Each structure stands twice: as C-alpha cells, then as structure tokens.
Amino acid sequence: MSTLLIHFISDFLRDQASAPNQFGETLRCAVMENEITATQNYGLSQVQINILIKRDRAKILERLSEEIGAFGDEVDGTAPNLALLYPAGGVHIRKCKLLFSNGNNRTVEIRGVGFEAASPVEFAPQGGGPVIQGAITRRSCDADLWQRLYVTATLPAASYGVTVKKAGGAQDNAVLDVP
Amino acid sequence: MTVGANPCWDVVIVGSGPAGSAAAIQLCERDRSLAARTLLLDRAQFPRHKLCGGGVVQRADELLGFLGVRVNVPSLPIHAVKFEHPGGTTIRRGLDLFRIVRREEFDDALVQAARARGVQTREGEAVTALRREADCVSIRTTAGQYRARVVVGADGAKSLVRRALVGAAAGQRFIALEVLTPEDPSTSVEFTEHTAVFDFRAVADGLRGYAWDFPSFKAGAALMNRGIGGVTWPRDRSLKHTLTGRLSERGVSFPNDDLEGAAVPLYNPNTSQSAERVVLAGDAVGVDPMMGEGISVAIGTGMIAAHAVVDGFKSGDLSFADYGRRIASSSIGWSLRRNWMAAGLFYRRLRDGDGSSFPESGFQ
Numbered sequence: 001m002s003t004l005l006i007h008f009i010s011d012f013l014r015d016q017a018s019a020p021n022q023f024g025e026t027l028r029c030a031v032m033e034n035e036i037t038a039t040q041n042y043g044l045s046q047v048q049i050n051i052l053i054k055r056d057r058a059k060i061l062e063r064l065s066e067e068i069g070a071f072g073d074e075v076d077g078t079a080p081n082l083a084l085l086y087p088a089g090g091v092h093i094r095k096c097k098l099l100f101s102n103g104n105n106r107t108v109e110i111r112g113v114g115f116e117a118a119s120p121v122e123f124a125p126q127g128g129g130p131v132i133q134g135a136i137t138r139r140s141c142d143a144d145l146w147q148r149l150y151v152t153a154t155l156p157a158a159s160y161g162v163t164v165k166k167a168g169g170a171q172d173n174a175v176l177d178v179p
Numbered sequence: 180m181t182v183g184a185n186p187c188w189d190v191v192i193v194g195s196g197p198a199g200s201a202a203a204i205q206l207c208e209r210d211r212s213l214a215a216r217t218l219l220l221d222r223a224q225f226p227r228h229k230l231c232g233g234g235v236v237q238r239a240d241e242l243l244g245f246l247g248v249r250v251n252v253p254s255l256p257i258h259a260v261k262f263e264h265p266g267g268t269t270i271r272r273g274l275d276l277f278r279i280v281r282r283e284e285f286d287d288a289l290v291q292a293a294r295a296r297g298v299q300t301r302e303g304e305a306v307t308a309l310r311r312e313a314d315c316v317s318i319r320t321t322a323g324q325y326r327a328r329v330v331v332g333a334d335g336a337k338s339l340v341r342r343a344l345v346g347a348a349a350g351q352r353f354i355a356l357e358v359l360t361p362e363d364p365s366t367s368v369e370f371t372e373h374t375a376v377f378d379f380r381a382v383a384d385g386l387r388g389y390a391w392d393f394p395s396f397k398a399g400a401a402l403m404n405r406g407i408g409g410v411t412w413p414r415d416r417s418l419k420h421t422l423t424g425r426l427s428e429r430g431v432s433f434p435n436d437d438l439e440g441a442a443v444p445l446y447n448p449n450t451s452q453s454a455e456r457v458v459l460a461g462d463a464v465g466v467d468p469m470m471g472e473g474i475s476v477a478i479g480t481g482m483i484a485a486h487a488v489v490d491g492f493k494s495g496d497l498s499f500a501d502y503g504r505r506i507a508s509s510s511i512g513w514s515l516r517r518n519w520m521a522a523g524l525f526y527r528r529l530r531d532g533d534g535s536s537f538p539e540s541g542f543q
Contacts, residue, residue, distance in 0.1 A: 010516045113510040141245040143486040144509040
C-alpha cells in the first residue's frame, strides 16, 4: 500500500489546532509525541521519514516533486498513473484486513476506492508460490464514499501481497498478514 | 412538511444540477420518507444549457452506481487522451477512460431520477433571499416563500446560499472559456478515434491551466467542445487571446458571440462549507484544484451532504460543525486535498518543460 508524503503533510496541516478532535489533530499530537513512530504508523517509508526529520525544505520539496512527477499514487513509481491529473478512475487500497477465518477459508475486508463489482482480487504469497484468486462477496460504499470489498479466499497462514485490479489496467497493492 | 400557507420542508435543496440531484437521491436512499419532505429548486427549466466540457470520469459513474442510478444519455466514450505539453506530445490509450456527455441531457436525467423517487421539484424559480431563523431557514423565491429545517446549497459557483448563510469562499477560481464548433465526425481524429485533447503548451507562457478539445454530439450533430481554463495567466496573454490563437492554429474561427465563460471556485480545505442548518455541495464547495473537474465532485459532495443531513436529523444536531471534516476525510476530499497541494508543483514542472508528468502507460 502506498503512502504519499503529500498525503501526510495535508493531513498534518488540516484544521486548526484550537479545534479539539478535528481531523488532523490526532496525527499532529502523535507526531509531537514521537515523530518517528507516528510517521511509521502513518505508513511513510524510511526514505520519506529521513527526509522529513532532517527538516530540509529543498529536500522535502524535491521529494514531493518526484512523487507528483511520477504521477502516481505509487511512491516507488511502479505504476505511474494520471489519478492526480484527472481523477478518472484509479484504484486505491486504503486498508486491508482479515475479518473472519474458518480454517483456511478467510474473509478479507478491503477499503479504498475504484473497486469494480468484478474487480480481480489476487493474493500472492510473499514467500513465493502460486497466486490465489479471491472471490468478491459484497461491494459497498460508506457514507464517506470510501468503498468496501468483502473477499473470500483459501489462504494458509502466510504474508500476502494483495492486488485489486480494474478493467483498463489500473491496480493497487497492499500487504495482508494471515496468522 | 407542515401543511399551511408557508409550509416547512425538512430539506430544501437549492440547485438541481448533479450535486442537488445526487443529494436528493441519496436522501431518499437513506430515508424513503424524506422524499415527500424534500424540495429541489432551480431557477432554470430543465433541460437547461450548462457551460461545461462534459467529461464524466469513472469516479462519477461509480458514485452514480452506488446511488442506483444509470444515466443513460447519449455519450461519447473516450479511448485515448492526447496531452500536448511544453515537452512534446504524449498519447495514452485505454478503453472507456471517461465519457463525454452534453450537460443539458445529463443533468436533466439526474433531475428525473430524483423526481422518480418522489422528490418534489420546482423549476424556473430562482431563490432571491435566504434568512436563518430560530428553528428553520426561510427562503424567498421569485414565486413564493418556503421554510426548511435544512438547506442544501447546491446552487453553483456563485452560490447565493453560501453568500447569504455561510460566508464567502476563500481562494482561487478556475476561469473557463468555451465554444462549440461543428465538426465532420468522419474525418476528425477526435471523433474517429474517440480522443480527448488536453493542451498544456501555454503553461510555458505562464498559464496555470490548459486548453481542451472534447468531441461531443448534440441532437445528433457532431460538435467539438473547445475551451480553455486557468487559475492564473500572464497579463499580456488573456485566456481569450490564447484560445483564439490556438484555434486559429487549427483553422477554426468562430463568432465572438459564441464564446461563453464561467468562473468556479477551486476546492480549498480551509474554506467553510457549512453553517447552522446549511450544508453546501457541488461547485459551491469547489472543483478539483488541479484540472477543474467538477462533475464527480458535485455528485460526491451531494451524497456527503445528504448523509450529513440524515445524521443531523437523527442526532438532533443541525449545526453541521463537522461537515468540512466530513468532506475532507471522504474519498473525494482525499483526492481534492492531494490535488490542492500538488497543483503548484505540477504546473511548475510543466512550465520547466518536464514532460515526465505524462508517461505513456498506466492511465487510470
């Protein structure tokens, strides 16, 4: 799952500190308490964290420019796309978690945007092995317009790379640990 | 609604564009009983003309799908996007990247979808004044007077609801000029190859914006929607000057009277979007700060407004103090906030001739 530095900064800056419990307040408090832990928990990479904590304006701008220039939600530039330019219909996974287990039969909840009713969902064991196809049992849209996919798959205990695809080639990835 | 000479509606939605209609439909989806107590008002008679490129992105259709609405109007699917920029030209291909509609048809279909769910509509009735009272908002129109427990301000870029009850929008505006020119669909590559053109070349001269050529059909006639939009531009090169220069390059001339213009505010997360008994949606909230895209933002913020209203009725708290946060933390707000921050850097890179912003694959 990718996290852009710009997401972090926009979340950090949002709202006035004088308004308690507003969006961003929790993040700011966490950063004030321990910036390394808070930025790690947010999902920033070590490279992004190193750039941030050095407080080097030029380096921060350069990094932001790189991320935007790659035109993608992907920090590593693995799947450059036009989502920034024209919010046409990218896929973005925000969260992925194991919901239920019945033996190796798992139900996984994926939250994000750009999911299709028939989006292929794949689980790739990170230690190697064949890719396992998931079956979407339900797709819904919450009041905040983030979507949910409920996916069932037979997944032995392992760590998986989860990929949600969309017609036209858009896709996003996340990591799922199945204990 | 209380029956009487001056009835009190639960919700009056000012503006029947995509934001207002989406809000009305979402209200009915959340609580069917609200349909009969919701009034959708617009100063225009639908179908009405609307200045807009008409690009319906996948996100907009996705949101309409969740509303249970399929807007089946004539549209031209776009399978290729041509980017012209200071560093050269880049073409991206993909199936159904987005579709182009005529707004008069698209918006009318949405109003009909709201009406089919039982929402009452009034057309050709302009709101002239609004006043917040102790237990309602009073709304004066060209045809009468209404009261509402809650008002959804979906009345566009110059929102009277915003000005009267919320406060002026801060920040920048996206100014757009547009003209429709007749085309031969059998020879125009934009029609034969279903291609939309985004022209960023004028960024090198200081424009923070772009020009476009969008193929479209109106009543069966092929028309090219040619326009230019921007936030800032050099003093010696007005938008009109740049547009006419670009069109004469393409051998296109048009009568001055055919040129239309509009100004819409860009979304800014620090701008108020609500007040006691009032929430805003659509262009009144603001459009995408990078490209000026507004249809999906309108549908999305309309849906968010409806959820906020229903939650407000349930809790009895109609202050809508958290409404700005609701928008900002939604999936729409997530991309709006990102683009709000990224726009400056994006145009700086383009101005410096960096075409790497347009890789040839991976259009999403």
